Amino acid sequence: MTxxxxxxxxxxxxxxxxxxYIAWGLFPIFWKAVTGLPxxxxxxxxxxxxxxxxxxxxxxxxxxTFISYVKQPRLLLRLGLAGFLVxxxxxxxxxxxxxxxxxxxGLGYYINPLxxxxxxxxxxxxxxxxxxxxxxxxxxxxxxxxxxxxxxxxWISLLLATTFGLxxxxxxxxxxxxxxxxxxxxxxxxxxxxxxxxxxxGSGQEVPFFPSSPLTVALLLASGIVTAIPLFWFGKSAQIxxxxxxxxxxxxxxxxxxxxxxxxxxxxxxxxxxxxxAFVWMGLVFYTLSILRGKxxxxx
Numbered sequence: 598m599t600x601x602x603x604x605x606x607x608x609x610x611x612x613x614x615x616x617x618y619i620a621w622g623l624f625p626i627f628w629k630a631v632t633g634l635p636x637x638x639x640x641x642x643x644x645x646x647x648x649x650x651x652x653x654x655x656x657x658x659x660x661x662t663f664i665s666y667v668k669q670p671r672l673l674l675r676l677g678l679a680g681f682l683v684x685x686x687x688x689x690x691x692x693x694x695x696x697x698x699x700x701x702x703g704l705g706y707y708i709n710p711l712x713x714x715x716x717x718x719x720x721x722x723x724x725x726x727x728x729x730x731x732x733x734x735x736x737x738x739x740x741x742x743x744x745x746x747x748x749x750x751x752w753i754s755l756l757l758a759t760t761f762g763l764x765x766x767x768x769x770x771x772x773x774x775x776x777x778x779x780x781x782x783x784x785x786x787x788x789x790x791x792x793x794x795x796x797x798x799g800s801g802q803e804v805p806f807f808p809s810s811p812l813t814v815a816l817l818l819a820s821g822i823v824t825a826i827p828l829f830w831f832g833k834s835a836q837i838x839x840x841x842x843x844x845x846x847x848x849x850x851x852x853x854x855x856x857x858x859x860x861x862x863x864x865x866x867x868x869x870x871x872x873x874x875a876f877v878w879m880g881l882v883f884y885t886l887s888i889l890r891g892k893x894x895x896x897x
Contacts, residue, residue, distance in 0.1 A: 610837025614846045617830035622853025625862070627823060628694040631816045633808035636695045638797060640688040642817040643824060644790035648783035650821030655780045663777040673781065679767045680782035686760040693753045699858030700866055705757030706851035707877050710844065710884055711736045712762040720766060728887035732880040739876030746869045775832035844888060848881070
């Protein structure tokens with residue numbers, strides 16, 4: 598009895614997607630273990646070692662595509678902007694983990710799909726289905742509720758969702774191969790990150806290029822691998838399984854972050870956050886229903 602190749606391929610795509618989103622969901626454990634440096638220095642290290650690892654990767658796997666991207670000035674400008682956006686997203690996330698705001702970061706990644714819908718409406722002139730309008734309105738209600746009842750604007754959540762949403766928007770319009778494009782993006786911000794690390798180490802601020810802990814040094818060097826491998830898994834899964842299926846699986850990431858924040862790192866999760874999350878979760882239900890409805894219409 599032989600197995601169906603399509604079934605095997607689909608199963609492999611699901612495994613890639615699960616591996617990717619579980620890895621991203623467990624990221625707080627990795628960044629919590631990186632101690633002894635300010636968040637901005639950790640971000641700079643992540644950019645430097647991500648570029649080093651990605652450059653080695655694409656040089657041996659997809660060199661010609663990478664070189665072709667580098668030779669296009671207008672594309673370099675676009676990828677440079679994408680690089681700054683994804684670097685900002687990385688930096689905000691690292692800060693959120695270091696400052697015990699993992700729950701707020703999880704909220705940002707729950708909001709992200711709804712931000713994508715809004716950005717598509719504003720920049721790509723995509724029409725919003727009625728259920729998508731309800732979804733965006735519910736998410737906005739949740740954000741406004743926690744702002745006024747908790748007395749604190751969830752800027753970490755919204756900045757994470759917005760920077761990643763805008764990054765995704767640029768990637769969608771560019772339609773490039775994932776790993777070579779990410780290599781160029783990190784290449785464009787690499788000089789700034791390296792210059793900052795050298796300046797911090799030599800400016801008398803007592804922030805060394807590398808901390809004294811061997812474990813932290815090893816984690817910083819590994820940050821390039823930790824960044825690239827889940828992105829590779831994501832790219833492979835996106836090639837095999839439908840984006841609607843990928844959309845369902847993506848909620849594993851913020852769910853794991855929420856569970857880690859509340860039960861492992863004991864962050865506060867009071868009534869205000871619960872009500873805010875409830876509005877966002879309801880919005881995601883309407884968003885998911887809109888996807889399923891659109892899929893049924895397409896099939897019909």
